[in-house]
Amino acid sequence: MACLSIDSVSKFFGGHKALDDVTFSVNEGELVGLIGPNGSGKTTLLNILSGYLAADSGDVVLDGRPITGLRPEALARLGVLRMFQLTRVFPRMSVLDNLLVTGSALGLAEAEADGRARELIEDLALTRMMHLDAGQLSGGQRKLLEFGSCFMVPPRIALLDEPFAAVHPTQVRQRTSGTLNVAPSTMTKPGGRPLR
Amino acid sequence: MAVIFNDTRMRDRIQLVFSLGIFALVALLPAIVHNEYWQGVLIVSMYFAMLAAAWNLLAGYTGQFSLAPAAFGMIGAYVTGLLSYHFNAPPLVGIPAAVVVSAAIGFGLGRIVLRLRGPYLALTTLSFAEICRLVISNSIEITRGDLGLNVPGIFDHRLTWYYVMLGVLVFIQLGLYFLLRAPAGLYLRAIRDDEIAAASRGVKIVLWKTNAFTLSAAISGLAGALYGHFAQFVSPELGLLSQTGIIVSMVVIGGLATLPGPIGGAFLVYVASEFLRDFGGYQLIVFALLVIIFARFFREGLWGFFRRAIERTGRRPAPAPSAAE
Numbered sequence: 001m002a003c004l005s006i007d008s009v010s011k012f013f014g015g016h017k018a019l020d021d022v023t024f025s026v027n028e029g030e031l032v033g034l035i036g037p038n039g040s041g042k043t044t045l046l047n048i049l050s051g052y053l054a055a056d057s058g059d060v061v062l063d064g065r066p067i068t069g070l071r072p073e074a075l076a077r078l079g080v081l082r083m084f085q086l087t088r089v090f091p092r093m094s095v096l097d098n099l100l101v102t103g104s105a106l107g108l109a110e111a112e113a114d115g116r117a118r119e120l121i122e123d124l125a126l127t128r129m130m131h132l133d134a135g136q137l138s139g140g141q142r143k144l145l146e147f148g149s150c151f152m153v154p155p156r157i158a159l160l161d162e163p164f165a166a167v168h169p170t171q172v173r174q175r176t177s178g179t180l181n182v183a184p185s186t187m188t189k190p191g192g193r194p195l196r
Numbered sequence: 197m198a199v200i201f202n203d204t205r206m207r208d209r210i211q212l213v214f215s216l217g218i219f220a221l222v223a224l225l226p227a228i229v230h231n232e233y234w235q236g237v238l239i240v241s242m243y244f245a246m247l248a249a250a251w252n253l254l255a256g257y258t259g260q261f262s263l264a265p266a267a268f269g270m271i272g273a274y275v276t277g278l279l280s281y282h283f284n285a286p287p288l289v290g291i292p293a294a295v296v297v298s299a300a301i302g303f304g305l306g307r308i309v310l311r312l313r314g315p316y317l318a319l320t321t322l323s324f325a326e327i328c329r330l331v332i333s334n335s336i337e338i339t340r341g342d343l344g345l346n347v348p349g350i351f352d353h354r355l356t357w358y359y360v361m362l363g364v365l366v367f368i369q370l371g372l373y374f375l376l377r378a379p380a381g382l383y384l385r386a387i388r389d390d391e392i393a394a395a396s397r398g399v400k401i402v403l404w405k406t407n408a409f410t411l412s413a414a415i416s417g418l419a420g421a422l423y424g425h426f427a428q429f430v431s432p433e434l435g436l437l438s439q440t441g442i443i444v445s446m447v448v449i450g451g452l453a454t455l456p457g458p459i460g461g462a463f464l465v466y467v468a469s470e471f472l473r474d475f476g477g478y479q480l481i482v483f484a485l486l487v488i489i490f491a492r493f494f495r496e497g498l499w500g501f502f503r504r505a506i507e508r509t510g511r512r513p514a515p516a517p518s519a520a521e
Contacts (some may be wrong), residue, residue, distance in 0.1 A: 101394065
C-alpha cells in the first residue's frame with residue numbers, strides 16, 4: 001500500500017515551471033531515489049512535501065490523508081521528517097540537545113528521548129562530541145547529526161536532500177548499514193550514483 | 197568539574213547556583229548598607245534585574261531581539277497605577293491585573309511580529325514601545341500625561357520592600373530555570389538557533405514564540421507594577437528607549453543567554469550608574485562602549501569570565517570550550 005502518493009504536483013517560479021505534473025507514490029519500506037541534474041526540481045519537490053512551499057496544483061496524500069498545505073511542524077508530527085541540502089542543525093545547542101529537541105517535539109517522554117538520543121549518537125559515532133555545540137562539528141558530522149534527527153522517532157517518511165554530499169564513504173556505509181531504521185525514505189541525488 | 201561543565205543540564209544548574217549565590221549576597225547587603233538611599237538603589241536594581249531576566253528569556257534564549265522591555269515595565273506600572281487612581285483598587289488587585297494586561301499585550305505583540313526577524317523585529321518592537329509611551333503621555337485626561345500618577349505605597353519599611361522584591365526576583369529566576377530545563381527550554385533555544393530547522397523537527401514555532409513574548413511581558417509587567425508601588429509614582433519616562441538601552445546593556449555585560457548574567461549585570465550597571473550620576477549623560481556613553489566591547493569580544497559577558505575561572509579550578513582542562521552560549 002502506498003505510504004505517500006503525489007498526484008500531478010506542479011510549481012511555478014514566475015514563468016518558470018519547476019515541477020510539471022509530478023506523479024508517483026512511495027510504498028512502505030521503499031527507498032526511492034530522486035535523480036536529476038541541478039535545477040531539475042528535486043529540492044522544490046521536497047520543499048513542497050515538507051510544507052516549506054505551497055504547490056500551485058496537485059495533491060499529496062500521506063497514509064490516505066491529504067497533507068497539501070500543512071505547515072512543516074504539523075507534517076513533522078505526522079512523521080514527515082526532512083534533511084536539508086544545506087545542513088541545518090542548532091549551532092549553539094549541544095549534539096545531545098539537538099536530538100532531544102526532535103524527540104520532545106515529536107512527543108517522546110524525557111527519559112525516552114534521552115535514551116534514544118544516546119543510542120543514535122553512538123550509532124552515528126558522535127559520542128565524543130555529544131556535549132559539544134553542534135556549531136563546533138565538522139560539516140560531515142553536522143550532516144550525520146541532522147540525519148540522526150530524522151530518526152529520533154521512526155518517521156513515516158524521511159526526505160533526505162543530498163544526504164551524502166561531502167560525507168566520507170565510510171560514514172555513508174555507517175549510516176546506511178547501521179541499526180538506524182532508514183526506510184521508508186525518499187532521497188535526492190544529483191547525477192546517478194547508486195546509493196551504496 | 198571541567199568535564200561536567202559541558203553538559204547543558206549541568207551548565208544550567210551551575211548557572212542557577214551562581215545566581216542564587218548573587219541573591220544570597222544581596223540578601224546580606226543590608227547588614228552593611230544601612231543608608232536608606234542605597235537600599236533604594238538596590239531595590240531599583242532588582243526592578244531592572246526582573247526586566248533584564250525577562251528580556252533575556254526573549255532575546256537570549258529565544259533569539260527575539262525585542263526593543264520593548266521597558267515599555268512592558270511601564271504598562272505594568274500604569275495598569276496598577278490607573279486602577280488605583282481611578283477606582284481606588286488595592287495593589288492586591290492592581291498587581292495581578294498588571295501581570296495579566298502586560299501578558300495579553302505581549303501576546304498580541306508576539307502575534308504581530310511572528311514573521312519578523314532581526315532588524316525588522318527590533319524596529320517594530322521599538323515603534324510599539326514608542327507608541328505606548330506617546331499614547332500614555334498624551335492621554336492626559338486618563339493618565340495625567342507627563343505629570344505622571346501618584347501610586348499608593350504598600351510597605352512602610354524600606355527593608356520590607358527590599359526582601360519582597362528579592363523574593364519575587366528569586367521566584368522569577370527559579371521559574372526561568374525550571375522552564376529552561378523542561379522541553380520548553382529546548383524549543384526556545386532551537387527557535388533561536390534556526391527557526392526553519394526547528395519547524396522541520398516538529399517544534400510548534402507560533403506557539404512557543406508567542407509563549408516567550410507573553411511570559412517575558414508578564415514578568416516585565418510584574419516588575420513595573422511593583423516598581424510603581426515602591427516609587428509611589430509612575431510616569432511615561434519608565435518606557436523611554438534609554439531605559440531599554442540600560443536593560444540591554446545589563447544583559448549583554450552580565451552575559452546574554454545565561455541565568456546569572458542579567459541579574460549580576462543589573463546590579464553592577466545600576467549601582468555603577470549611581471556612582472556615575474554626577475557625569476550626567478556621559479554614563480550612557482560609558483555603558484554603550486562597554487556593550488560594544490562585550491558584544492564584540494566577550495560574547496558570554498562577565499559570566500564568561502566566571503565560567504572560565506571555575507573551569508580552571510577543575511583538575512584537568514576542559515576537553516573543549518563548553519559553549520559560545
